[in-house]
Amino acid sequence: MGDTHGIGEPTLEEQIAAYQREFQDLDPQVEKVVSALSRLNRRMNVAYGRQTAALGISNAEWEVLKALVLSGVPYRMGPSDLAKRLGLTPAAMTHRIDRMVAEGLVTRERDESNRVRVIVELTAEGREKWLEAMRLASVFEEDLLQDLSAKERTTLGEVLTRLLRRVEHAQPDAGGRLSDLD
Amino acid sequence: MGDTHGIGEPTLEEQIAAYQREFQDLDPQVEKVVSALSRLNRRMNVAYGRQTAALGISNAEWEVLKALVLSGVPYRMGPSDLAKRLGLTPAAMTHRIDRMVAEGLVTRERDESNRVRVIVELTAEGREKWLEAMRLASVFEEDLLQDLSAKERTTLGEVLTRLLRRVEHAQPDAGGRLSDLD
DNA sequence: GCTTCGAACTTTAGCTTTGAAGTCTTCAGA
DNA sequence: TCTGAAGACTTCAAAGCTAAAGTTCGAAGC
Incomplete structure (x- = not known):
């Protein structure tokens, strides 16, 4: 759009x-x-x-890259885990992975030790895309908070965290179908 | 879901x-x-x-109700205005209004003074739904902020507003395709 | 060893949205 | 009056998602 x-x-x-x-x-x-x-x-x-x-990727793809990177070396996850992490249905995950494999951002292979499972792994290109996105994002974020003093930033972080704890407590575990954009 | x-x-x-x-x-x-x-x-x-x-309505429908109510009496808007307000394409607006008319939340009629235009108007039922939703939402919001002192609330509102001004300044007017959930 | 159950993923059908093309109405100029 | 252009909405095809129904593999019981 x-x-x-x-x-x-x-x-x-x-x-x-x-x-x-x-x-x-x-x-x-x-x-x-x-x-x-x-x-x-x-x-x-x-x-x-x-x-x-x-950078030529969609927000949806960025989310997948992020989940894989944050999972740590060796940057591998199963489709179901990714789906849970991103708040998608497994079906949607299948299609999203299809697209990302076609673009060379991730690979998909069967787990040989348990052939029901599938392993999605970040490619070097995928990792590089994430890094580029992070460079841009960190500049933007720094710029956004630029008018706040160090003390204000700390306080803001602390207050927001407090609110977060409160919502999480109020919403035991049900959750909903919203994408995960942190 | x-x-x-x-x-x-x-x-x-x-x-x-x-x-x-x-x-x-x-x-x-x-x-x-x-x-x-x-x-x-x-x-x-x-x-x-x-x-x-x-309450039996979707978040999408809630957004439309909200836009209409906040527009003030007589709670009427054209599809294009609604689309702009909600960040949707006119096509999506057409379909969404279709559904809401079928559910009795709004009415759609041609503007007789300018037959190109269409007028979407909130029904009494639609207004009531919005009020019910607001009652629930205001309880939730009050509960969310409950641990914050009056002073903290003021400060938080002020700091967030400052950040908001900064983003808006940084993003002249381009915008994007995200739904409008305030 | 066969069968059944469960887990993990994929496929299918239907819905909502987008982008582009189409229709209808109004308005201005010839 | 006729014609052309612009505006407002709708229709259509394709993308991406959900829910539900497959499919395939592994593990437990008989």
């Missing part, structure tokens, strides 16, 4: 005002945090999407 | 350690903020998804 169709998004302030108008029992303080968080995340994903596109 | 396939996600700390191992020139402070933000947002979307599902 590439570029958005519209500019027609209200500012954060306008949006919060609209919420107040349409739904009174809403704490504007809370709503501001939640809306800013959601919006910020969306914009960041757009930025990541552009960067990976510039 | 419903429930996730896997529990196999590393903790935030494990993930950051893996990043350090595979990509040295990365500031752990920065990475922690970015990863926590992304992960938190994901979990929140899962929670919203469960809540809307419990």
Whole structure:
């Protein structure tokens, strides 16, 4: 796709005002945090999407590369493990791996010790793509946080982690079908 | 879909350690903020998804209801405006409206003053669904922030807004194809 | 040794979205 | 009035996903 169709998004302030108008029992303080968080995340994903596109890979492929790299040497995982890690169905994983094998980012082979299993392994090219993506991403992230002092960064990280613990506690293990973009 | 396939996600700390191992020139402070933000947002979307599902609507439908309500009385918008607001192509909007009309959440009619245009209008049922969803969401959000003091909430909102301004400045207007979930 | 069960992956059918092409309406100029 | 161009929506084909039904291999019981 590439570029958005519209500019027609209200500012954060306008949006919060609209919420107040349409739904009174809403704490504007809370709503501001939640809306800013959601919006910020969306914009960041757009930025990541552009960067990976510039490298000729999709965001979906980037996720797979990331999972493999973070799994550590020898950069191998089974399709089911990858599917779980990325929050996809096994069927979707099969197709995604098909595409990535065709592009030379990963290889797929049967595990000879247990022929039911399949091993997906990162290729040198795949690893290089991930590294390039990380170089771009780290520059972007550093730039994003540039206005925050060291202390503010620490505090922000700490507060977000606290919120994270709270959601994870509130959502035992059920989860949902959302992609894994950290 | 419903429930996730896997529990196999590393903790935030494990993930950051893996990043350090595979990509040295990365500031752990920065990475922690970015990863926590992304992960938190994901979990929140899962929670919203469960809540809307419990009301018998999809997240996609919730987004449309939200756009219409926030547009204010008389809760009307054209398909193109909705598409821009939600970051969808006009084609996708056509289909989505089809479904929602069938479910009685909105109505679609031609604008008699300009027969090229179409007007999508929220029904009473659609508005009620949105209100129910908001009641659930506001409880969840309040609960999420419960451990934060009033001062912390203010600071968090302020810092996130600052980051938001920075991303928006860095990304003039191009945008991308991500759904609008605030 | 054969059979049955379970695990891991693939295949199939159906849905939602995209991008591109098509239709219908309005408006401006000849 | 007619013609051409632009705008707003819809239709169509193809991509990618989910859920459910295969397929194949390995392991346990009879």
